[in-house]
Amino acid sequence: MSTDTTTTGTEHHFGEDITAIEPDAIPHEHKDLRDRDYVFIAFLLLILTALEVAASYIELGSLLVPILLIMMAIKFVTVASFFMHLRGDARIFSWMFYAGLFLAVGVYAAALTTFHFFAP
Amino acid sequence: MSDATINPADAAPVGSDAPAEHMAIPAGYDDGQDHIGLEHHTSTGLSNTKLAMWLFLGSECLLFGGLISTYMLYRNRRADTLGPDQLWDIPFTSATSFILLMSSLTMVLGVQAAKRRDDRNTRLWLTVTALLGGLFLAGQIYEFTVFYREGLGFTTNLFASSFYTLVGFHGAHVSVGIIMLMATVGMLLRNRVHGNKAETVEMIGLYWHFVDIVWIVIFTLVYLIPA
Amino acid sequence: MNNRTSMSVPKGASTVRSVSRRLRIAAAVGLGALVAGCAQDAPQNTFDPAGPNAQRIQNLQVPVFIIAGIVGVITLSVIAFVVWRYRDRGQAIPEQTHGKPALEIGLTILPALILIGVAIPTVSTVFALAETDDTECVINVTGQQWWWEVDYPVQDGCGGISAPIVTSGQMVLPVDTPVLVRGTSRDVIHSWWIPRLNGKRDMVPGRVQTNRMQADEPGIYAGQCTEFCGLSHANMRMEVIALEADDFEVWKANQLSDYESPTNELALAGESTFIAQCSRCHQVNGLTDGDGDPIVSRPDLNVYSGAAPNLSYLMTRTTFAGAMFDLLTPECRADVWEAPPDEFGERYLEGVTPECLNRVQLREWLRNSPAEKPMYTDPNELAATNGLPRGMPYLALSEGQIDELVAYLLERK
């Protein structure tokens, strides 16, 4: 019976399954990095941290905050992408996590803005 | 078990033959279930646990976001009381940040070992991770006592309350992580981990890295950006 | 109006009205009655503006309500039609329509367009109401549990204020003058709301917020604290009193007049009772102690919120206890509240006369104020506030002391 219905209705294919198994949604286990690569990434993170600390000691004026924020973001994304494997993993994980992250940044930034700039 | 008892009358085809024939499952009909192995039986082919963990971490972003926002709002609310500029010891905090960052590396090495089904190295790396985490916590506690001795109690001012709450929440997360790591090491030792060991270790890894990236944010926003 | 004779306030030009003003008032009243049938509406009716700020809101909200009403009637009619027309009358299985995207999109865009039409005037009104540059008079309000302090800083505005004026519960302002109300709070968040003059604005401790007030004609405009502020939130009321410019001058002069010692024995006894029992919290300007030094209340040491109403000119107001009770008897109250605009100033400036005083309520209040108004003044409940009462405590006054205090207070005008 069930096989018949697929041919009768015009209504069955509104959209693709957003989470359907597509070739590139399957985890790329084989593309896993080797231990050496992780050590290298950690080393990069250390250098970035050192740069951050150094930057906070140098007179950079108004450039300091954006520079620090950019380096912070790079570190954040690096850990998430490689150590947490978001890069090679199914995209839905990135969606879940970054949805929370961007929502948090969005609402809290907006809320803080109402305190600092918009208040009469 | 009475629920599961099947009434033979229900089981027999009801009504005429026509619908039964209509609904009969052809020989060799494949409902797609039997070929799906234990690992990939879900609709998306992804692990339930891992999906749940990522959802949880997404949710945690809003928790830490709220605490960080509270701190950002209150960090220099009153110039006349003790503030961050008088207290920070950037070299020391950099060192503890370095330790936490390194624990992320050892964690990922532990996950790799678990994927190779190398229990011995998994236990080793998890233990090292827990130790580094412990060291970080010790650094935090030391830092708190220094601040406290300089006169910054939890109730001293808005900066103090929001700083201790934010960093304390992070510290609590680190502590939970350490407990999970040590419990996993113990369960690995006694072979009491259920299901997929590598996945269990990977979940703890995700949590641990999350704690690490929260610290990346805290370190920059709280410590490095001048008040 | 049997007590008009006791009025001591000089009559100014307030009785002389320009023809155009009369016409305007008549037009306003007529139109108001036509639009809302408002003659008998509650004094806090949100659809009965009496000043340009509230009028701005009215101009926006009336069309919005009408649009919403029309949309509602159409929608509900369609639903009613569908329910009636397509009820099960044994018809065949209907066509399994899954949707008509074009219709869907159209019916999505339509409400969006209506809302854009609403959004544009909304935004412009928001900014217009936030404008503060054109105000000519600054009045501060401070909310606390559960009354409003109103004070007039020294300024050129308001026709010139030479020394600070402090009053409570009633804000007196000149008509047709844009007033900037600056407000804050001493404890929790309160909200300043005079519906006929403007929308509400929360008065938040630690912040100074503004609200424009302007009344078109003399009268009394009721308001109420609308941000939940604890036990007696329901009893925290206030009024705006709009007076003609010359009446306002009279009022100001009154508020700055010198202290007059009591004229009769009872009131004189009341003065000492007041000094002994009340002056720790309540200020009466000009009151001096035995050494001739001014008695300044130090309320912040005695009351949690840090203040109690200034009673120097109590009987120029018509309410007390956070505008919870009327100082006037019901008949006299009606005289003031229902006075036509051209007589209002005169009647308000009479203040409270002995004949009009609501003695019963005032005596009850003095006898046991916590029983009259819910306040955390039970000594057993004061641990959280370090023993400080919030609101007026029970003073265990004797009936004789109450008589004296009433006599004394009756002369505070």
Added chain:
Amino acid sequence: MAIIERPTDTPALAPSGGAPAVTPTRSYGYLRRPVQTTGWRSWAFTVDHKKIGIMYGVAAMLFFVVGGVEALFIRLQLAGPEGTVLSADAYNQMFTMHATTMVFLFVIPMAAAFANYMIPLQIGARDVAFPRLNALSLWTFVFGGIFLNTSWFLGGAADGGWFMYAPNSAVPFSPSNGVDYWTLGLLITGIASLVGAVNLIVTVLNMRAPGMTMMRVPIFTWMALVTQFLLLFAMPVITVALVLLLFQRNYDATFFEVAEGADPLLWQHLFWIFGHPEVYIIVLPAFGIVSEVLPVFSKKPLFGYPFVVFSGAAIGFVGWGVWAHHMFASGLGPISVAVFSVATMAIAVPTGVKIINWTLTMWGGKLRFTTAMLFATGLIVMFTIGGLSGVTHSVAPSDTQQTDTYYIVAHFHYVIFGGAVLGLFAGIYYWWPKVFGKLLNESWGKANFWTMIIGMNLTFGPMHIVGLQGQPRRMYVWTENRAGDGFFNIGFWNLVATIGSFILAVGVLFFFINVWVSRKNPPAPADPWDARSLEWMAENPPKEYNFERTPTVHALDEMFHRKYEDVGEGDAHDYVKVATAEEIQAVETANRDDHVHLPSPSYWPIVLSFSLPVIAYGIIYSTLLVIVGLAIATVAMFGWALEPPTADDSEFESPEGGDGGEPSKELVASV
């Protein structure tokens, strides 16, 4: 029980005979697993999503009664001027707890009850993704709700309003422990919501039957999914706010200490960043329910299913950008006010889309007005009214007149009672035969509906009038002086509202009478409503394992397409019934899966949940109790971790000595 027994005398149609009865041979953790299938233990330790759903529903209905009684007290107090039924203090506690109870202990859990029960059935799963977490969220909610309500007997309930604005919630202004109970109680129920959200999202994404693509997922499940995402992201925000308040009250932190320079608006932002998504958390499940009910009783598919799905998602998303419309009077500054005002108007569009789609679903249909359909239609009408009054105060300047007056109270009761509660009742009537195997009485049902509708309009309708006449909210008395007279007299309409509230209460009482008189109804037919979605393929009530075999899905409205066939030619559609639900179920039974693995019951969820109120009492009264609570929690967590969610085949021994080792279907992941 872990493994479903199959009788050995299974009909010949079954492909591979019956699996032997099996019993666990080992205990896990520190205790043997609870294996009772009857009695209270079969409920207390169950991990079956259906039993959990029923318990969620029962608990929520009890709290509904509690919240309702609180509402009646409020209305009695306000029936006349200077009411004396309650003291100011008692009144403040009453309205605080009325709102808190209705929002956190009735609507959210009632929606969770439907989500728990229906989602696995609607997507063709045997259980949720994490059955033990499901039990944890149920018991955490139950204990949290009880904890919150014990404050009535332990020094007074919270008295700051459900929005609990700082600094009025600080110790000097609210010295009783009520606010502490409120804070801790909401933290506990927040854990329940968060755990449930993670669980149900994973369930919807991962546990769908073969062929059940996201665009074939029944609309209720879709709306529940959006709701769970909102809970997932909103709960941490209120958690932050509650933690700050808790630390302020109990450990002297300074977060809302104005003298220290704190800004009370911080609380407002945190509260409403949570609080506005919360509004959609309340109403979206009900939208989902009526979107199920209307098509069934119109005998038409949901009009514009993708539009309804995407408008639901859009409401969920835009709902995050409008929180400050609760703060138009707070002094945000004109730019913020303008931005949030416009954003708020924007959210009316997807909401309007829903109303339009529901109407068009009914258009051209064959409408059968059963009680469920009446409630669903009632929702459209009442929600339209509430939605339109909502538009009027998205206009910020107008809102500064109406906010904190009864006009707002009228608005959100039309939205929450007229939207959420009517929708939930529609769901109760619609799914009652599914859950309990019996139909509810239709006559009592109609009495229930009409009394509730009349009651709610008499209660909340007049609030529009008194609100526009300037009566503020949260006032324990109103005074004749400010009442006006004539048609718009506040006193008259307050009295009407009070009378209406009692009619409403009678309406709710009719529901309970209906439950009582329907208890002995004969078993309901398999498909009493000629329904369209997958849950009706299971029996009434469903077996512990839900489906005889995991269904394969080919269409949206799968059940309809199994029952009806289009025999029309070309574009002409002509549907004829080709099978009854009984026949479909019979075929499923005949081809059933043997050897179904279900998660095993567990002690640990309820134990872990129990530790939370212990810790909470400890925070209020004694550190020792905190330690005891933490100890219980630790034991429970370790017991949990050491206990496999489903016993492996190898852990079972068949009485016949069979190998019991056929390939089995793992149904749950390990957590």
